[in-house]
Amino acid sequence: MGQGPTGATFFATTPIYYVNDAPHIGHAYTTVAADVLTRWHRQRGDDVFFLTGTDEHGQKVLRTAEANGVAPRVWCDRLVQTAWKPVLATIDAANDDFIRTTEERHTRGVQELWQRIRDNGDVYPSTYEGPYCVGCEEFKLPGDLIEVDGVQVCPIHSRPVEQLSEQNYFFRLSAYADRLLAHYEEHPDAVQPASARNEVISFIKQGLVDISMSRSSFDWGIPVPWDDGHVVYVWFDALVNYASAVGLGTDPERFAQRWPADVHLVGKDILRFHAVYWPAMLMAAGLEPPRRVFAHGWLLVGGEKMSKSKLTGIAPSQIIDHFGSDAFRWYFLRAIQFGQDGSFSWEDMTARYTSELANGLGNLASRVAAMVGRYCDGVLPSASDVGRAEEDVAAALIDTVATADEAMGELRFHDGLAAIYEFVTVVNGYLTVQEPWQVAKRFDTDPSARARVDTTLYTAAEGLRALAVLLAPVLPKAAAELWASLGASAALGGLAGQRVQDAGRWGQLSPGATVTKGAALFPRLEDPPAPSA
Ligand code: MSP
Numbered sequence: 071m072g073q074g075p076t077g078a079t080f081f082a083t084t085p086i087y088y089v090n091d092a093p094h095i096g097h098a099y100t101t102v103a104a105d106v107l108t109r110w111h112r113q114r115g116d117d118v119f120f121l122t123g124t125d126e127h128g129q130k131v132l133r134t135a136e137a138n139g140v141a142p143r144v145w146c147d148r149l150v151q152t153a154w155k156p157v158l159a160t161i162d163a164a165n166d167d168f169i170r171t172t173e174e175r176h177t178r179g180v181q182e183l184w185q186r187i188r189d190n191g192d193v194y195p196s197t198y199e200g201p202y203c204v205g206c207e208e209f210k211l212p213g214d215l216i217e218v219d220g221v222q223v224c225p226i227h228s229r230p231v232e233q234l235s236e237q238n239y240f241f242r243l244s245a246y247a248d249r250l251l252a253h254y255e256e257h258p259d260a261v262q263p264a265s266a267r268n269e270v271i272s273f274i275k276q277g278l279v280d281i282s283m284s285r286s287s288f289d290w291g292i293p294v295p296w297d298d299g300h301v302v303y304v305w306f307d308a309l310v311n312y313a314s315a316v317g318l319g320t321d322p323e324r325f326a327q328r329w330p331a332d333v334h335l336v337g338k339d340i341l342r343f344h345a346v347y348w349p350a351m352l353m354a355a356g357l358e359p360p361r362r363v364f365a366h367g368w369l370l371v372g373g374e375k376m377s378k379s380k381l382t383g384i385a386p387s388q389i390i391d392h393f394g395s396d397a398f399r400w401y402f403l404r405a406i407q408f409g410q411d412g413s414f415s416w417e418d419m420t421a422r423y424t425s426e427l428a429n430g431l432g433n434l435a436s437r438v439a440a441m442v443g444r445y446c447d448g449v450l451p452s453a454s455d456v457g458r459a460e461e462d463v464a465a466a467l468i469d470t471v472a473t474a475d476e477a478m479g480e481l482r483f484h485d486g487l488a489a490i491y492e493f494v495t496v497v498n499g500y501l502t503v504q505e506p507w508q509v510a511k512r513f514d515t516d517p518s519a520r521a522r523v524d525t526t527l528y529t530a531a532e533g534l535r536a537l538a539v540l541l542a543p544v545l546p547k548a549a550a551e552l553w554a555s556l557g558a559s560a561a562l563g564g565l566a567g568q569r570v571q572d573a574g575r576w577g578q579l580s581p582g583a584t585v586t587k588g589a590a591l592f593p594r595l596e597d598p599p600a601p602s603a
Pocket of ligand 1: 084086089097310337338339340368369375377
């Protein structure tokens with residue numbers, strides 16, 4: 071893989087999703103965040119690799135397949151083809167790869183990693199006796215469960231755990247506590263946000279116990295390389311996807327180029343797997359841990375984590391059919407602080423759609439194109455009368471780019487989008503003050519009126535030019551339409567080639583370009599929203 075113009079590489083992942091059911095907006099939330107982040111890095115010119123995929127082994131998927139009367143592989147193929155791959159198009163994700171844990175390349179990666187760990191002496195046979203939650207696919211520790219009516223219940227799934235007694239291989243996790251603590255000491259940003267970091271550190275400080283790395287009571291999984299009477303425990307199979315997708319076990323050269331991952335985006339429910347077990351596995355195999363794990367919050371329904379098992383899952387298409395994919399992407403990253411829990415409501419989404427996208431950005435774009443049409447015959451005028459007001463807009467843009475770029479790089483999407491939206495407000499405010507529609511009435515009487523209107527419209531169009539670049543990662547469809555409407559390609563080339571770092575350089579649009587007023591970027595919502603979930 072070649073290097074982008076910045077010379078920087080950027081490898082980001084989503085969790086791989088269980089195929090026991092179809093995606094809901096909680097899953098889409100992680101994928102959208104990763105997509106916006108990676109599109110932002112592409113827009114910076116980085117050589118990006120964005121990975122997502124599906125987690126297909128283990129008891130949870132096996133039982134679902136059995137309940138549906140089909141072989142697990144048939145079930146997985148069906149769900150991947152009809153639900154998990156299509157949802158990526160629905161939410162407009164531009165992933166570079168989609169890994170399935172049932173693929174040969176993944177099997178080879180998993181077997182390579184576990185063989186290395188065993189060769190290093192960190193695997194031994196033993197018996198696991200204790201609780202297991204199939205919903206979490208997790209060996210539960212004493213502090214993990216709650217008691218309801220005398221029964222030990224998983225607090226995430228509100229279901230009783232199962233008691234296992236199984237001959238397994240164990241991973242010597244206990245040997246890695248000190249190395250993990252030293253690693254996090256040395257790399258304070260390796261787990262974010264701070265609440266997640268604190269949780270991880272205190273979990274490690276409580277002491278780590280060795281953990282089963284295999285299962286022997288069913289065979290839906292990847293055979294343990296030294297004993298085919300066992301399959302690799304599903305989490306210790308799934309986590310390896312991040313490495314097998316970039317060549318572990320199949321293409322050492324590529325692996326060396328891409329590893330370690332720059333960031334694993336995960337929901338806070340699976341933090342321990344990513345920030346404790348996974349780095350320990352990598353260390354045990356002599357490989358580097360990921361550079362960063364970012365744990366985001368949950369989408370809540372009625373104060374609880376949205377989930378299909380609790381029948382609170384909303385399919386992304388239920389929202390996107392009504393608002394469009396751009397608005398979906400905008401809403402979830404703008405309305406919820408990344409790292410915190412948040413709730414979705416039709417009312418809130420409708421309000422933001424209307425005020426920010428339809429009336430804010432959409433109206434600005436259509437007003438400017440309409441005025442260039444009306445007052446300048448659709449030809450972008452030049453700015454010959456630049457004064458303080460125009461300089462203020464240009465200066466505000468420089469701040470916007472710096473603030474947004476920093477925030478997006480730190481996964482503070484809400485801050486990044488707030489900064490960009492603030493600039494929409496600046497340009498709208500500039501037009502309100504300049505009132506080109508009033509000045510245009512004086513074309514016949516005031517010799518300076520023409521230059522004022524031209525300058526105003528050029529300035530607003532330049533603002534939109536920069537907005538198209540900054541918004542392309544989050545609103546890819548609207549940004550592309552905006553770019554086309556400004557006729558920017560003729561002089562500047564395609565939107566994908568515009569760099570975030572250059573977006574603040576004022577005066578890039580070429581006077582003389584053909585500006586066209588297309589359809590509204592965000593049409594007014596006419597239908598009543600679909601019924602709430
Ligand atoms: N298969 C494991 C992950 C293995 S990664 C090596 C898994 N899969 S999952 O299908 O349950 O999806 C988990 C991820 O989906 C969460 O970590 C989170 O990113 C996302 N979400 C699922 N429900 C969610 C919410 N209600 N809210 C926000 N994100 C949610 O765990």
